[in-house]
Amino acid sequence: MADKSVKKVVLAYSGGLDTSIILKWLQTEYGAEVITFTADLGQGEEIEPARAKALAAGVKPENIFIEDVREEFVRDFVFPMFRANTVYEGQYLLGTSIARPLIAKKQIEIARKMGADAVSHGATGKGNDQVRFELGYYGLEPDITVIAPWREWNFKSREALLDFAEKHQIQITKDKRGEAPFSVDANLLHSSSEGKVLEDPAVEAPEFVHMRTIAPEDAPDKPTIITIDFEKGDPVAIDGVKMSPATLLTKLNELGRDNGIGRLDLVENRFVGMKSRGVYETPGGTILLAAHRGIESITLDRGAMHLKDELMPKYATLVYNGFWFSPEREMLQAAIDYSQEKVAGQVRVKLYKGNVTVIGRTSPYSLYDQDLVTFEEGKVAYDHRDAGGFIKLNALRLRVLAKRDKRG
Structure with a gap:
């Protein structure tokens, strides 16, 4: 049920059909003043048409925010993540996951600037993005009201959504009447x-x-x-x-x-x-x-590299699950950034x-020493005989285990 105390809401708005429907739904269901935020994240599409669509939907010019955030996105989100060599489940480079905290951050900044009491997004109730957006919102503004239309409205089918769009004169392209091949x-x-x-x-x-x-x-x-x-x-x-x-x-x-x-x-x-x-x-x-x-x-160094590799899956899971603004992600980031000094x-x-x-x-900071690894006589003293004691010490527990098992 709509919270009628909500007066202003900042919507993550692409200008596409779904967020255009959400914009109108917020106006009709909540009676709220809608502020739109459209981010240029380098998606490869012209985003300026979102302004015309928002104006056509009755959004005030001063309530339309369109921002090129590509440099901030790469500098403050993508590059820090890549310092950790981050991959989720061994393969996924987290392209969707890492964009959500930036959008959430911008929405909260706009909400503070414009005196809005709510934020909204277009993520469905089945996916990860709803979690990522909302953990971002709450991590930055704990008392903000979050409106998630896909979890609230009564539309039972895509056709019902399209009928709502037609009723409110929201433009629908012909391909939207059929089943989209993929999102x-x-x-x-x-x-x-x-x-x-x-x-x-x-x-x-x-x-x-x-x-x-x-x-x-x-x-x-x-x-x-x-x-x-x-x-x-x-x-x-x-x-x-x-x-x-x-x-x-x-x-x-x-x-x-x-x-x-x-x-x-x-x-x-x-x-x-x-x-x-x-x-x-x-x-x-x-x-x-x-x-x-x-x-x-x-x-x-080997120890630093191996520790990073052990920490990376935890870091990747935090990013994937939406915990970018969590203390544990920031702690891991501090350790990772320290490792990158040289x-x-x-x-x-x-x-x-x-x-x-x-x-x-x-690299001017290379730890690779050709004199140490060469098969020829190197300038740096390395006594091959030292390896014997090294191996025996590492084998000690294995020998003790083997002797016990042999007795058994």
């Missing part, structure tokens, strides 16, 4: 497709689903070789050319797209309890992950038909 979420890090033609995990995804990459078999027969420079764990230049975070990721996306890199067909475990199948494309992120691990391989240098990467291969790495 898409996109930003500068990735694109995500799920539903409809992708619901059977036994069936290969049609080629038309892929929108960020060419097929690996159609990629050039000649490899592309690039260099990526790092400072404190973050990429700062490609082929020696310094770039801003969003510009650099855009360039990596182009390189990945042209070489068929970054496709993933995944059945994942949602936080809400069900499994779902999604097709993800993360071309630039896939290159970045390989390159970052490459520079870490010569700059991180993760600097250059990585040479080969891109070829869907594959990313690190073929060279250099």
Whole structure:
């Protein structure tokens, strides 16, 4: 039942059919003044039409917020996540998950500025995004009222939603009257497709689903070789050319797209309890992950590297489940960031038909000592005989166990 005490609500608004319906529903059901927020996250679509649609729906000009947040998104969310080499369930680079806390943060900022008492989103009651948005809201503004229309309204079918749209003169494109083949979420890090033609995990995804990459078999027969420079764990230049975070990721996306890199067909475990199948494309992120691990391989101490690898699954789960603004994520981030102080240098990467291969790495902080690892006589003293005692000490408990078992 609508809370009639709500006077102003900040809606995460894309300008698409679903959020246009939600906008009108908030006006009619709550009688609330709606403030719209539309974020340019690098989704590859023109977002300015959202302004005209909001105006047509009766939103005041001063209540329409459209913001280019691409640089903030990459600098403050994507890059910190990649410092941890973050992958969920061994494969997913969390492109959707990492965008939600930024949108939530912006909505709360607008709510404070405009004196709004509620925020709203268009996530359904079956998915993870409702959790991510709302944990973000409450983590930043604990007493905010959250309106989740998909959990509240009485529409029983898509047809009922479309009838509501027609009744309130919300424009419906012809393809919306049929069943959409799949749903898409996109930003500068990735694109995500799920539903409809992708619901059977036994069936290969049609080629038309892929929108960020060419097929690996159609990629050039000649490899592309690039260099990526790092400072404190973050990429700062490609082929020696310094770039801003969003510009650099855009360039990596182009390189990945042209070489068929970054496709993933995944059945994942949602936080809400069900499994779902999604097709993800993360071309630039896939290159970045390989390159970052490459520079870490010569700059991180073994203990620090192995500890990071142990912490990463916990960090990934926190991001996936929506706990970006939690103290445990911030604690892990502090440890990860400390580890990156000397993760600097250059990585040479080969891109070829869907594959990313690190073929060279250099750093002023390199821990790689050729004199230690060479098969030739090195300048640094390493007594091979020392290894015997090392092995015997490590084998001691195994020998004790073996003697006991032999007696038995």
